[in-house]
Amino acid sequence: MQPDPVLSLRGIVKTFPGVRALDGVRLDLFPGQVTALIGENGAGKSTIVKVLTGIYQPDGGQILLDGQPVTFPDAQSAHCAGVTAIHQETVLFDELTVAENIFIGHAPRTRWGLIDRRAMRARAEKILRGIGADIPAGAKLRDLGIASRHLVAIARALSVDARVVIMDEPTAALSHKEIAELYELVETLKRQGKAILFISHKFDEIFRIADRWTVFRDGTFVGEGEMAGTEEAELVRLMVGRSVDQIYPKRPAQIGDPVLTVAGYSHPTEFEDITFTLHAGEILGFYGLVGAGRSEVMQALFGITRPSKGACRIDGQVRVLRSTAQAVDAGIVYVPEDRGAQGAVKGLPIFQNVTLPSLARTGRAGFLRLAEEFKLARDYTQRLDLRAASLDQDIALLSGGNQQKVVIAKWLATRPRVIILDEPTKGIDIGSKAAVHDFMSELAGQGLAVIMVSSEIPEVLGMSDRVIVMREGRIAGEFAGDRMTPENLVRAAVGIDRKEAA
Amino acid sequence: MTATARQIPDRLTSPAARALKSWESLLLVVAVAIFLLNTMASPYFLDPWNLSDATFNFTEKAMIAFAMAMLIVAGEIDLSVGAIIALASTAMGMAMSLGAGTPLIVLAGLGTGLLCGAFNGALVAGLGLPSIVVTIGTMSLFRGISYIVLGDTAFTGYPAGFAWFGQGYVFWVITVELVIFTFAAVVFGTLLHRTSFGRMVYAIGNNPVAARFSGIRVDRIRFILFLLTGLMSGVAAVCLTSRLGSTRPSIAAGFELEVVTIVVLGGVSILGGSGTILGVVLAAIVMGLVTFGLGLLNVPGIVMSIVVGALLIGVIAIPRLISKLRT
Amino acid sequence: QDEPVRIALVAKALGIGFFEAAAKGAEEAAAELGDVEIIYTGPTDTTAEGQIEVLNSLIAQRVDAIAVSANDTDALVPTLKRAMDRGITVISWDSGVAPEGREMHLNPSSAPLIGNTIIKLAADHLPEGGQVAVLSATSTSTNQNTWIEEMQKVMGDYPNIEVVATVYGDDLADKSYREAQGLMQSYPDLDAIIAPTSVGIVAAAQAVTDAGKVGEVNVTGLGLPSEMAGHVKSGASQSFAIWNPIDLGYSATMIAHALATDEATAEPGATIQIGRMGEVTLDENGEAAMADPFTYDASNIDEFSSIF
């Protein structure tokens, strides 16, 4: 028998200029239960979170708390009503202390209206201890590493006496050790009778912790139900509107000659002695925990950071890569992990984003030729099945997945020898993910050498011909063929071998 | 997978339709309105020679404004342009006192402009310091060097030929400065809107990190933009020195803010990433018309600056206010 | 001729008491002459570029005469030449422009006389001799520099007086104040500050008062009675000098009118009638001096402080 929902949304509508992000959706959250919210990129999941936390005002519909209609005119009031969230974006401030980060907006005050720093600190320490985080409450946030920051974000969500806790893709930036800790936390919260809304694109975790599910598609509600007895395929079908049969369509490719040889690449603080060879037509996976330094190595190969030692050969020739421009000239391109900051040039139209590194080819003598640019952009974006209204639309108006396609198109248009994809499917829904994988296979099939950095084991195993595992800035192992098993990868990534030896 | 490929149209709105709704058309309307107002307000306004004199109110500042516009589009700013003029003018005076002829004097001015630009560029692009504060510093430094060289003296007695730049006419009422201004407008307009370089400038202004991750040599372009701004300050120094016929360290005081005002009025976003040279040209003309028209009515300069300040805020605020009231 | 004669009186900057007083004198001359329209104008701050923009608009209005107190001897020359090319009479007054840029220049007084006066004002109160310092306006202002130069020339007449420093207050109250403070700091035995500028003298007197050195350091130079009245009474300034700015504006207008209507021509040796002020004679540089500076002290300050 089902208890009454703590929080219900009915007929919520939210429109942005040109987009109807939510179109009369409903959602129920029950005490002591985890409800998973599932949907493609741009389905409106984060938007509903923002409506629930008072950041956006709905254009229509009702929010019912214990059956009573309420409004959340700002973030404060949602807080007071006991609704708290770990947002998809980080909501933290570098220059403030951990305690201040946890309590900003609702800090305890003294009689004089001043912030009561002692009380704030004590309460912060208590919360941090409660989630097993060993972080000094007085430290400045900027001195913390990524994992600690995440714990602070969680502590912040727990700092109010919440009845409803929302987690919007909380695991996207976590490695599996922290993910395991998060699961425990969710269990604790459930036991405390809190209602939890859990948003994720990863089905394994949804099946592991959720009790109920709700699916959105294109801003509309398409269904809800109990987790027990529901098949993954059914959820996927509801979500995408069709069935997605093959998730990892790795085709056997013709592995050719070595294209890229990296020998002894080192950096004073980030990585050391990186040595590997990449062949034409090969997909080389790079696995490791978040913060293992994979992105750092890739960015050095792309000329962003300079290695202090080591050499890199392309097609047998030694190339010194001091800038991204030189890397592109040498035929190495990089699809960054941080799409918003490093990938898309928001403010420029799609076609200009695509031609940015190819202007020498589309133009003549330094002058632009728009017709050529449109042609190039059209060719590559259509091959990637981009969904856009027009090519001179600002890239910022596209959904995350489509922005990723533009960035990939941008690099393919330079006809590279090596393409590095850093977490190419992070935060991408299952349908688009399949498209990206499909396309990677196709590229490799055409003889392109591909490096894929990923933190998802199924993806690494499903797509790679060979896997290199990194730990703390060093190569911890290389696996191919039969040795490419989840156990081997995880052992190498967390360094279990070493611990056992000691 | 190409089976499902859909056609994406290149454009939904034609460039002409866009132009009609642009900032530049608004400025054009403002310029025409002020022109008509001036014609009605003063009988002296519609006189070719007077209009020709009026161009001096903006030509030198506008020359710098073109380069500054590119710099601001790229997300940087240079507040030292007035000081560069002072230093370049001082260098020209030194060249003259060493017996140099007109060509060498001009070269000294342009060269100094380039050097100052390179100095700013090295600090901003090379060391990665924020341009607004760097150029507040070099603003004192460059002008300070002028003061060290000149003290309370002045350079006078430039050769007769040198007067051509700031006082000469190319044809009838068309001044040399107006020709340089027009030429600079065309060159910078082409550079920003028709070349790969210009495209990269926009990319840097919108997202410098992503621009770098797209294989653009961001720092090199920033450096070049500071060089260009220095160079154009040098050109303005040649014109202004020639027009004044003398050099003092206090020359071109306060130019930087007027240049920035022209650029911003021209619709260039101070946050970088958007704006056009045409807008800057129109803004320069609007400023010139306003100051000259009010000057003919003997309105004190400070009252004119109120008008310019109000214009600056008003032109930006009113469209926003209207769209706010609509929703 | 129905059109009035339009004479533009251009100040170094608007708002300075000295020039406002001169404008009064110009209006007085206009009333006396009849049929004369005075356009009193000037830039907002004391820059040559600002003055040029003002001059351009005057040229465009085809005024009959321009009488300018220049912010820069040389920088205005090309513009003023253009004015003369278009048939406008150009003279300078108070602070001059180079001879190519004007028909004549009206000095408020003769430079040697002023140079001598300012040092004499200081020396008169220092029978034993002592240290004096000069607080000037901007380093580029022509008249200040000429006066200081003339002062240096006659230093031989005051053997016990030592000029220890020349500093610049840029005609800004706060900078002048700070410079005066700096002088007292650097030269603890300083006996007098000579400020041949109306902004500087007031600021220096204030600084001396604030430093509690009234009676120790005497502030003198050129200033306006209305602005200096308080400091004379407090004793911060024993005496100072100035010519009458009303007379100066009056004379400049008279001369501009005479030249514009061809009643007189500006050439060396020419004599020009200037109404109640009598006449002036141009020297070989085309310069003329109006009158001697007049010294104000406690005995006569009240009489003049309400006038200018």
Added chain:
Amino acid sequence: MSILKSREAVLALAILALLALIASRFPAFVTPANLARVLTDTSPLILLALGQMTVILTKCIDLSVAANLALCGMVAALLDGMGVPLAVILPAVIAMGAALGAVNGLLVWKLGIPSIVVTLGTMTIYRGTIFLLTNGAWINAHQLSDTFKALPRAEMLGLPVMAWIMIVAVLLVGLAVARLPLGRALYAVGGNPHAAGYAGISVGRTQFAAFVLAGALAGLTGYLWIARYAVAYVDIAGGFELDVVAACVIGGIAIAGGAGTVAGAVMGALFLGIIKNALPVVGISPFWQMAISGSAILIAIAVNTLARRAPGRIILKREEAAA
């Protein structure tokens, strides 16, 4: 070691070194009486730097502070001329300064116009208004009442009231920034404006508050300035806005917002103030002063920015640490 890492400590050392350098050429400069004088002279810069700091923390800039100061000062002088008692003038100019700041703040908050554009415009408007008020005329010492002029120079415990007012303002702003939710919000808004919205902090309202504070301080300084120098005219404190920004930058306030301290701003202003006061005294030619202060600014920026640069993430553990 960690003390040396703090920007404020480095700046304090720089100030001491500067004083030592000056003292070696001119010992009288470091006498307590003279230092008190320098402190008093620098008070306006410190007061404005406090306001500017809060504005810069929120990712804005206020170029209109000097014009605001001049306008409020002129109004104070005019009110005094009308016989209004000082007890009324003082709150009136502070309120007026705050109102002028509020105009900036509203344009930034409600219309989203970049602050540099807004304040570039209001800077000329405010200054022009002074001209309209007085037709450009100066108000001189003899036109100001004695009580009006006396307040900032009256001495208490060896320091003029002007310096005491500054000290009180520093303490109050320091307390507000450290202990009021609004003060902490300044850092949040400047450090991560997007996230501030999620934390329930209105970016626009916080920026508005910073502008109002900067304006109120400018209004107060306007009175102090006019009373101290005993003269009011259009061009008072012309160009001072850039000195104020320079003081903040020297004090380590990040121009990109979100980082900086009250102590830093105060010391940045003191650093500039000492240089400005010392140069005439130690007998450096006036023509060198500008170049020297320009170089000082450049060196300070370079040191501040390079010191702040992130040292990298340091993935590689040192062997001994790992063991």
